Amino acid sequence: xxxxxxxxxxxxxxxxxxxxxGIGLANLGHEIHFITYKRPARLTSFHENVFYHEVDTxxxxxxxxxxxxxxxxxxxxxxVRYENLDILHVHYAIPHAAVAYLSKKILLSKGKYVPVVTTxxxxxxxxxxxxxxxxxxxEFSINKSDGVTAVSESLKQQTLDYFDINxxxxxxxxxxxxxxxxRINKDHFKKAIAPNGERIITHVSNFRKxxxxxxxxxxxHRINQNLPSxxxxxxxxxERRKAESQCRxxxxxxxIRFLGKQDAIEELMAVSDLFLLPSQKESxxxxxxxxxxxxxxxxxxxxxxxxxxxxxxxTGFLSEVGDVEDMANNALKILNNxxxxxxxxKNALQQAKRFDISNILPEYESYYEEVLKTAVYTAP
Ligand code: GMT
Numbered sequence: 001x002x003x004x005x006x007x008x009x010x011x012x013x014x015x016x017x018x019x020x021x022g023i024g025l026a027n028l029g030h031e032i033h034f035i036t037y038k039r040p041a042r043l044t045s046f047h048e049n050v051f052y053h054e055v056d057t058x059x060x061x062x063x064x065x066x067x068x069x070x071x072x073x074x075x076x077x078x079x080v081r082y083e084n085l086d087i088l089h090v091h092y093a094i095p096h097a098a099v100a101y102l103s104k105k106i107l108l109s110k111g112k113y114v115p116v117v118t119t120x121x122x123x124x125x126x127x128x129x130x131x132x133x134x135x136x137x138x139e140f141s142i143n144k145s146d147g148v149t150a151v152s153e154s155l156k157q158q159t160l161d162y163f164d165i166n167x168x169x170x171x172x173x174x175x176x177x178x179x180x181x182x183r184i185n186k187d188h189f190k191k192a193i194a195p196n197g198e199r200i201i202t203h204v205s206n207f208r209k210x211x212x213x214x215x216x217x218x219x220x221h222r223i224n225q226n227l228p229s230x231x232x233x234x235x236x237x238x239e240r241r242k243a244e245s246q247c248r249x250x251x252x253x254x255x256i257r258f259l260g261k262q263d264a265i266e267e268l269m270a271v272s273d274l275f276l277l278p279s280q281k282e283s284x285x286x287x288x289x290x291x292x293x294x295x296x297x298x299x300x301x302x303x304x305x306x307x308x309x310x311x312x313x314x315t316g317f318l319s320e321v322g323d324v325e326d327m328a329n330n331a332l333k334i335l336n337n338x339x340x341x342x343x344x345x346k347n348a349l350q351q352a353k354r355f356d357i358s359n360i361l362p363e364y365e366s367y368y369e370e371v372l373k374t375a376v377y378t379a380p
Contacts, residue, residue, distance in 0.1 A: 015042075020177065056074075117149065173360065232272070279304075306318060
């Protein structure tokens, strides 16, 4: 198949999933065309089946706000038409699903029919999407997509709760590539981070408010009062500065390292003893799955789709959002009991295997085939 993939090219989860999906499908022989405003962060090397089309984002003095949607639609029309794509797969509803609908209508007027699959990732529904500034467009464009997928059962349910949806939503969970994410020996690395054998706790995110970075620090503070430990904070975003002040206030600067954006997350996971994800909202929690694949147990909130990834009492523990006391107690329960820790590590790997990329890619392939067969041609 010739598949167009539209996504945010940055470090956010939806962009990572879209890029890994495209690369995975290209490895299976499909021709993949990424249409984004910047080369996707995880699209790092040449692949004979992968093409990249950059959206023109020219500025013009009249525009206080760039009409990105129009520029994206024009690029999508151009690529679908001249590369003769079979299907368009857009990730994150805003604005991609609406722009896909517009592109489809323009293409129809030119005699080219292309069905659209929209994948809902999380905040496009639970946070930004349900905001009145976007919700009519989100609802309309989901209903106008030829196929809709959500990354967890929880996200599917929330979409049905928030909007008036007349489409079937298929749940296809996020996935993991075990070629890359696995527990590897990085002892030299461990020694550099924790020279006295301290426990290594990790958090990875885009440091947005919804990730509750202050809770990460609070939970770590409690752990650190009981157990020699180090916290690795990986990623960057609007909440980082506040977190830095919090660490200084708590006198934790020597125990917490802000590592910023990192490409080789798997190497850092490989030395981690525990992963923290106390999010306010989380449709799936891709970073949590990456931790599981590296055999790292998780202390998380019970928000959104996290219970589908982190299994209570098996791969870690889940607490109510904001209950830092409970999270810290659970963390210590695991860290202070070697047998339990090892058991959770084993369970983590088993659970991660359910999301192996080699199981999930065929789900997307057959979904595309189904959409291609059932999508109804509508006149322009
Ligand atoms: O929150 C993020 O990390 C970014 C956001 C995105 O769309 O870029 O992530 C969402 O999509 C990820 C991939 O499907 C999910 O794993 C995240 O749980 C989801 N984030 C939220 O729901 C807050």
